[in-house]
Structures are given as structure tokens and as C-alpha cells.
Amino acid sequence: MQTDQLKEIIVIGAGVVGLTTAIKIQEKGGYRVTVVAETFPTDPRTIRYTSHWAGTHHVNQAFGDERWKAMDKETFEVMWRDSESEVGAAARCFRRHNHTEFHGDGVDPSPWLDHMPDYQKVPEDNLVPGSTAGYTFTTFTLNTPVYINWLLARFLAGGGTTKRMSLQHITQVLEGVDAPNPTVIVVCPGVGARFLGRIEDKNVYPIRGRAILLRMEGPSRVQMGHHEEILTRALALSADLAPPNICKARKPTTDDLRPLIGGIRLEVKWIDQGVQDKARIPVVYNYGHSGVGFQSSWGSASIALGLLESALEKGESQKEGYIDVSGN
Numbered sequence: 001m002q003t004d005q006l007k008e009i010i011v012i013g014a015g016v017v018g019l020t021t022a023i024k025i026q027e028k029g030g031y032r033v034t035v036v037a038e039t040f041p042t043d044p045r046t047i048r049y050t051s052h053w054a055g056t057h058h059v060n061q062a063f064g065d066e067r068w069k070a071m072d073k074e075t076f077e078v079m080w081r082d083s084e085s086e087v088g089a090a091a092r093c094f095r096r097h098n099h100t101e102f103h104g105d106g107v108d109p110s111p112w113l114d115h116m117p118d119y120q121k122v123p124e125d126n127l128v129p130g131s132t133a134g135y136t137f138t139t140f141t142l143n144t145p146v147y148i149n150w151l152l153a154r155f156l157a158g159g160g161t162t163k164r165m166s167l168q169h170i171t172q173v174l175e176g177v178d179a180p181n182p183t184v185i186v187v188c189p190g191v192g193a194r195f196l197g198r199i200e201d202k203n204v205y206p207i208r209g210r211a212i213l214l215r216m217e218g219p220s221r222v223q224m225g226h227h228e229e230i231l232t233r234a235l236a237l238s239a240d241l242a243p244p245n246i247c248k249a250r251k252p253t254t255d256d257l258r259p260l261i262g263g264i265r266l267e268v269k270w271i272d273q274g275v276q277d278k279a280r281i282p283v284v285y286n287y288g289h290s291g292v293g294f295q296s297s298w299g300s301a302s303i304a305l306g307l308l309e310s311a312l313e314k315g316e317s318q319k320e321g322y323i324d325v326s327g328n
């Protein structure tokens with residue numbers, strides 16, 4: 001395709017979600033992609049950029065959420081292939097290892113985890129104190145600063161361009177970027193969605209956590225007590241965390257809290273460009289990945305690409321909002 005026939009796409013955000021989405025669009029073909037961001041992987045660590053801080057492993061935690069399960073599974077399949085070789089550009093990004101998780105809560109994660117390589121139940125004799133079941137499988141951990149720099153290099157090598165801007169408002173990119181007729185803006189600002197004009201999504205907020213890195217000798221292995229315990233403890237402290245109608249009708253359970261954890265915003269909306277005579281433009285939103293931005297990155301990028309292509313094909317007449325392109 002000639003370069004003047006390429007459609008111009010602007011992606012806001014250069015974290016794992018923005019870069020993965022930019023690459024997904026770029027590698028589909030037919031698009032010229034510009035990534036606009038305040039912070040890039042090559043910058044020093046800052047609290048305004050989450051992807052530098054994650055100590056990421058891939059463990060699907062979808063419970064009954066089919067869309068989430070599909071996103072994590074697709075991402076796993078892409079990263080599993082990338083983690084295969086011990087040589088080459090992606091080699092330093094991944095480390096495969098055994099992962100075992102123990103449950104004392106009666107939850108059986110098989111419906112969303114049994115596709116993992118070497119998946120099996122832990123024999124009763126090997127359970128840790130306090131657990132009633134355990135599940136073991138092979139997965140990988142990512143070296144996140146190396147991985148996001150690898151993504152950036154892949155995007156640039158594919159012909160992508162970047163522009164550093166601190167945006168007050170989404171449509172500011174239309175003036176600041178050398179892409180005279182952008183056809184779609186894709187918004188992946190992470191926690192920045194709370195403050196960025198035209199989104200200002202107050203459902204997005206930062207949370208404080210702590211990660212401890214340990215140097216480990218011997219074979220690679222991770223053991224994890226399941227985070228269901230956090231919900232159980234929260235509910236014991238304050239039963240009214242559950243929705244009022246449930247509290248009135250019966251004793252709430254951790255299942256009642258799970259839908260309140262929130263989810264990724266993946267949808268399309270059409271907005272005015274703010275300049276006279278300029279047509280309205282579709283905006284694809286892909287943010288709010290909380291603690292799973294790496295492990296859902298390729299799956300959510302696929303959905304964002306589907307939304308983008310559907311908006312371009314059908315125009316503004318299509319129903320706005322979430323379109324299920326996962327095939328579920």
C-alpha cells in the first residue's frame with residue numbers, strides 16, 4: 001500500500017497497553033501510527049507511569065468473566081511464543097517457571113486456568129498449612145522495564161513515530177501531532193484517565209501497594225497464596241462493602257464483591273474535533289487494567305483494533321459502546 005493511502009492513527013499512552021495496542025494496529029497493515037505520551041519506557045521511573053513498576057507474572061484471575069479470560073488467554077499465547085527462544089531480541093524479557101497457588105477458600109480456578117501448560121492439582125500431602133487445595137502449572141515472569149523497551153523498539157522498527165506531549169485534553173493531539181488527518185484516536189493513558197480532559201473518569205484511581213524483589217537460587221518456582229483472602233478479610237471488617245440490596249436480603253459473600261473490582265474500559269465514542277468544518281472522529285478507549293495490564297495487553301489490544309476497524313467501516317451510525325469482537 002502506498003504511504004499516502006495509510007490511515008493516520010494517534011495512540012495516547014506509551015505504557016504496556018498503549019505500545020501493545022499501537023503495535024497491534026501497525027502490524028495489521030494499512031495504518032500509520034503515532035504514539036503520544038508524557039512518559040516513555042526510556043525515561044526514569046515516575047509515579048505517573050505504572051508499567052515501569054510492575055513485577056509481572058502471568059496468572060489468569062478471570063473467575064467467571066469470559067471476556068477477561070479470553071483477553072488473558074490470547075495474551076498468554078502471544079507471550080508464550082515470544083518466551084520460547086533463549087536467544088533473540090525478546091529473550092531477556094521472559095523467564096519461564098513453575099507456579100503453584102494454594103487456596104483455602106474452596107475456589108477451583110480450573111475453568112480459567114486449566115489451559116496453562118502442565119496444569120495439575122497438587123496432591124493433598126503437598127498442601128501448605130491453611131490451604132485446602134492447590135494447583136500447579138508452568139507460566140512466565142516478565143522483566144518489565146526490558147519488555148516495554150523491547151515493545152518501543154519493535155514499534156519504531158515497524159515505522160511508528162512518537163511524540164512527547166503532556167496533554168490537558170484528548171483533542172489537543174489534533175493540533176500537536178504531524179498527522180494532518182487522523183482517522184481515529186486511541187486512548188490508553190492508564191491512571192491518567194482520571195485527569196485527562198474529555199475523559200476525567202473518576203472510577204479510575206491510583207492504589208498503593210508494595211513489591212519485594214528477592215534473588216532466588218535454584219530452579220525457577222513461584223508459590224502464591226490466593227488473593228481471595230483479601231476479599232474475605234475486607235468482608236469480615238465491613239460487610240456493607242457489598243451492594244445494599246444484597247446486604248438486606250442475605251449475608252454477602254466474596255462473590256458479591258468481585259463485580260465491584262471494576263474492569264477495563266474498552267469502547268468507542270465519536271467526538272467533535274473542536275475545529276470548524278472538521279468531521280467528528282472516533283475515539284477508542286482502552287484503559288483501567290488495574291493489576292493485570294501486562295497479562296491482558298495483547299487481548300485488550302485485539303479488542304481495541306476490532307473497535308477501531310468497526311468504527312471506520314460503519315461510521316458514526318453504528319451503536320456506540322462496547323462491541324464484543326472476541327467471538328464469545
Ligand SMILES: Cc1cc2nc3c(=O)[nH]c(=O)nc-3n(C[C@H](O)[C@H](O)[C@H](O)COP(=O)(O)OP(=O)(O)OC[C@H]3O[C@@H](n4cnc5c(N)ncnc54)[C@H](O)[C@@H]3O)c2cc1C
Pocket residue numbers: 012013014015016017018036037038039040048049050051052053054055056057058165166167168188189190191192193196209210211287288289290291292293294295296
Ligand atoms: C507492584 C505492581 C505489580 C504488578 N504486577 C502485575 C502482574 O503481575 N501482572 C500484570 O499483568 N500487571 C501487573 N501490574 C499492573 C500493570 O503494571 C499495569 O496494569 C500496567 O502497567 C498499566 O499500563 P498502562 O499502559 O495502562 O499505564 P501506564 O504504564 O501508566 O502508561 C500510561 C501512559 O499514558 C501516558 N499519559 C497519561 N496521561 C497523559 C497525559 N495527560 N498526557 C500525555 N500522556 C499521558 C503516560 O505518560 C504513559 O505513557 C502490576 C503493577 C504494580 C504497580
